[in-house]
Amino acid sequence: MHTIALVGNPNSGKTTLFNALTGSTAYVGNWPGVTVEKKEGLSNGHKILDLPGIYSLSPYSPEEQISRRYILNEQPDLIIDVIDATNLERSLYLSTQLAELGRPLLLALNMEDLLVKDGIAIDTKRLSQMFGTPVVQISATKGTGIAELKEEIEHALSNPQTPPCPLFSSSIERKLTTLIEDDYLHEIPHGRQMRWAAIKLLEGDELFLETMPPIPPELNAYLEKTRSSLEGLYDDDVESIIVDQRYKVAERLARESLIQKEAKEKRFTFDTIATHRIWAIPLFILIMSGVFFLSVGVVGGGTTALLEGFFENLAEWVVATGESWQVHPFLIGILSDGIIAGVGAVLTFVPQLFILFLLLSILEDCGYMARIAFIMDRQMRSMGLSGKSIIPLVIGTGCTVPAIMSTRTIEHQKQRELTIIVTPFIPCGAKMPIFALMLTYFFRNKWYMAPLMYVMGILAVIVTGLLARAIDRHKETNAFILELPRYQIPSPTSVWRQTKDRTLGFIYKAGTIILLASILIYLLSSYSFAFKAVDAEESMLALLGRVIAPVFIPLGFGFWQAAVALLTGIAAKETIVSTLSVVIGTSSLTSFFDPAGALAFMTFILLSSPCVAAMAAMLKELGSKRKFLFAILWQFGFAYLVSLLVRYIVLLII
Numbered sequence: 001m002h003t004i005a006l007v008g009n010p011n012s013g014k015t016t017l018f019n020a021l022t023g024s025t026a027y028v029g030n031w032p033g034v035t036v037e038k039k040e041g042l043s044n045g046h047k048i049l050d051l052p053g054i055y056s057l058s059p060y061s062p063e064e065q066i067s068r069r070y071i072l073n074e075q076p077d078l079i080i081d082v083i084d085a086t087n088l089e090r091s092l093y094l095s096t097q098l099a100e101l102g103r104p105l106l107l108a109l110n111m112e113d114l115l116v117k118d119g120i121a122i123d124t125k126r127l128s129q130m131f132g133t134p135v136v137q138i139s140a141t142k143g144t145g146i147a148e149l150k151e152e153i154e155h156a157l158s159n160p161q162t163p164p165c166p167l168f169s170s171s172i173e174r175k176l177t178t179l180i181e182d183d184y185l186h187e188i189p190h191g192r193q194m195r196w197a198a199i200k201l202l203e204g205d206e207l208f209l210e211t212m213p214p215i216p217p218e219l220n221a222y223l224e225k226t227r228s229s230l231e232g233l234y235d236d237d238v239e240s241i242i243v244d245q246r247y248k249v250a251e252r253l254a255r256e257s258l259i260q261k262e263a264k265e266k267r268f269t270f271d272t273i274a275t276h277r278i279w280a281i282p283l284f285i286l287i288m289s290g291v292f293f294l295s296v297g298v299v300g301g302g303t304t305a306l307l308e309g310f311f312e313n314l315a316e317w318v319v320a321t322g323e324s325w326q327v328h329p330f331l332i333g334i335l336s337d338g339i340i341a342g343v344g345a346v347l348t349f350v351p352q353l354f355i356l357f358l359l360l361s362i363l364e365d366c367g368y369m370a371r372i373a374f375i376m377d378r379q380m381r382s383m384g385l386s387g388k389s390i391i392p393l394v395i396g397t398g399c400t401v402p403a404i405m406s407t408r409t410i411e412h413q414k415q416r417e418l419t420i421i422v423t424p425f426i427p428c429g430a431k432m433p434i435f436a437l438m439l440t441y442f443f444r445n446k447w448y449m450a451p452l453m454y455v456m457g458i459l460a461v462i463v464t465g466l467l468a469r470a471i472d473r474h475k476e477t478n479a480f481i482l483e484l485p486r487y488q489i490p491s492p493t494s495v496w497r498q499t500k501d502r503t504l505g506f507i508y509k510a511g512t513i514i515l516l517a518s519i520l521i522y523l524l525s526s527y528s529f530a531f532k533a534v535d536a537e538e539s540m541l542a543l544l545g546r547v548i549a550p551v552f553i554p555l556g557f558g559f560w561q562a563a564v565a566l567l568t569g570i571a572a573k574e575t576i577v578s579t580l581s582v583v584i585g586t587s588s589l590t591s592f593f594d595p596a597g598a599l600a601f602m603t604f605i606l607l608s609s610p611c612v613a614a615m616a617a618m619l620k621e622l623g624s625k626r627k628f629l630f631a632i633l634w635q636f637g638f639a640y641l642v643s644l645l646v647r648y649i650v651l652l653i654i
């Protein structure tokens with residue numbers, strides 16, 4: 001039985017083709033050790049494997065690592081590269097890498113029906129001649145070209161041929177030739193083409209080097225010299241140089257195989273506005289305002305008071321029941337004033353967070369969030385950030401930790417470090433309960449205050465980026481290549497999974513970190529340093545809070561309760577809500593904060609240093625204690641200054 005691997009970009013129609021080839025023989029599981037979906041099936045007695053959708057074999061994601069590892073280690077008899085023919089140049093970037101792996105290759109140009117609709121014709125014979133591999137034009141959804149594809153599969157399996165590799169510029173080819181001739185590369189595992197290995201060696205690919213013996217000192221010296229030479233010649237790092245060379249090859253192949261493109265009347269589409277250089281940002285603000293209006297204004301307004309009443313009644317019942325059963329007051333206090341008050345205050349916001357996560361998942365799944373990344377690319381680069389910086393910023397709306405980890409895809413060190421510093425400015429899911437709490441009690445009918453937090457976070461990123469660029473005028477990076485997928489109806493399964501995972505993650509944190517924090521806060525607010533039961537004003541927590549509270553007097557929240565809430569928020573931002581609920585009580589917030597102070601409090605939480613988990617990620621990714629300390633000091637100082645301005649601006653207005 002032959003093994004055939006389907007490889008291609010996400011949204012290229014790969015899975016649709018897999019279903020057309022395998023029919024009822026397909027079955028789904030997970031790759032060993034990971035939760036990434038694994039699809040297998042049979043076609044004409046051949047095993048068909050649908051590999052995860054990828055853009056590159058320089059792996060950053062688990063999907064890319066799986067696809068690369070499978071092709072290299074399992075060595076399928078045939079690779080079918082499923083190409084979105086409407087985005088030929090972008091798709092051929094992956095094809096140039098597949099050609100270097102030393103395996104028989106077949107190109108399937110999918111979405112033939114859309115080519116006709118768009119007035120585009122591709123010379124498949126010309127493309128096949130230039131690329132050196134069979135090319136078949138199909139429409140997986142319509143079923144056209146499938147029979148021809150099956151014939152080419154049988155021919156390729158009976159007459160296996162390795163395609164020639166596309167060539168780069170002469171200066172790079174000379175370096176690769178020298179590496180290929182070195183004895184070191186003759187130790188590569190069977191089936192890997194020498195050229196691919198030489199490129200990985202030049203790039204310093206970690207996954208490749210893990211499979212190889214230690215590099216001899218003389219070869220290592222040659223590599224360092226070669227990299228320096230190429231970086232000086234092209235004014236870029238080696239990995240980016242190779243990427244650029246691949247895209248030049250892909251651009252040439254696409255240009256020369258495109259034989260017709262009929263002129264079409266310009267039609268108004270949603271993208272006419274969604275990707276417009278002027279109107280795209282206002283549209284984004286409008287959409288996000290609608291999201292927060294529904295989640296915070298409609299759902300939040302209807303559920304917050306109801307759930308608050310439920311937890312208050314629950315606490316009263318616990319007190320009454322505990323007293324009737326003669327339970328020790330200490331235990332009653334921990335349960336009612338600690339756990340129920342603290343955790344309950346956080347869980348109150350679950351319904352509106354669920355709707356928020358649901359709407360954000362729909363925007364991601366339908367293809368709109370990719371447009372945001374596209375329209376922000378130019379702005380990112382103008383601030384000295386990489387175009388890829390938008391990806392961590394978008395991820396940061398969920399959680400700052402994976403957002404900081406995702407900066408690894410940014411090639412230039414300075415852009416990467418700057419992105420790490422500014423990513424916490426984007427409000428994550430953990431900050432939403434704090435904003436919801438303050439909005440409920442101080443800005444109840446002003447739902448637009450929630451998206452204002454996002455706007456302020458974006459402005460903070462912009463200001464920091466501009467200041468960094470003014471101080472250190474490092475060169476601007478090239479724009480990154482980003483797929484704009486076709487708009488599609490969101491998958492209910494995908495949307496539900498994302499919404500469920502985010503919501504359950506929030507609830508899990510409430511049941512662990514916030515639970516423990518609530519108990520600790522109750523104890524610290526009920527006992528003195530002599531471990532005697534005292535009033536909250538004389539407790540350990542109050543004394544600690546009074547030490548740091550004066551720092552925040554200019555901001556309008558210079559009382560110890562707010563100070564200790566900020567302090568406990570270092571563990572997890574959600575604990576700020578539980579802390580305030582324990583030491584003040586949410587219904588009494590208006591006795592401590594005025595609207596100007598409440599908004600300044602929200603602003604400070606938005607811009608100041610993130611939770612301890614995110615700070616640990618910052619330290620790890622920055623790789624320097626000095627840089628980490630600078631990042632923390634900048635975030636605190638910037639948050640303090642902006643919060644001060646916000647308070648006095650609000651005081652002037654009202």
